[in-house]
Amino acid sequence: MIDWKRIAELRDEIGAEDFGDVVELFLEEVEGEIALLREGCAEDALESRLHFLKGSALNLGFRAFSTLCQNGESAAAAGQAQRVDLPATLASFDDSKTEFMAGLSRLDKS
Template sequence: MLNWARVNELKDDLGEDDFYEITSLFLDEVEEKLAELSCQTPDAFAAGLHFLKGSAANLGFESFRALCDEMENTPDVAQLGDLLTLYQQSKSVFLEGLQD
């Protein structure tokens, strides 16, 4: 679900303070973009999904990135619910993992 090697690499590269600032920004932006997608039709998903895919890749949200990639190629409203669920699961695992 998460690429912890990527998460740890980013944390080491940025330093702890900047890492937490970046992750907070990431979570806020993803949630904002997901809310925007919820108001769009599938034909308008491409740009938002591309943004989400890149952001997810940068932070190691691998399963979320993969589903964004799949949906970018074949957008479907039904998959948006799956994407929202997967994001929430990934976010929970990520936040729990940071506490360890």
């Protein structure tokens, strides 16, 4: 679900102190988009929201979530927004965030 190798590489690239800031910014921005999806998203905005979430998720190693966002983005781009499994995508974010937050402490010890 989480690409821990990617996360460790990112932390090493930007440094441990700045990594915390990146995580905070990521969660703030992504949770804002997630909240908009939970409230209901117009079909014409769905593709761009999922595109943003996919890119953000890839940057911070949320592999399973990014795959669902990619699938949804592709469906929305093809005019098949009704095929987007938004409940599964949102649940994947919740699960990924839980795993990510729990794993950060292990990452700090490595």
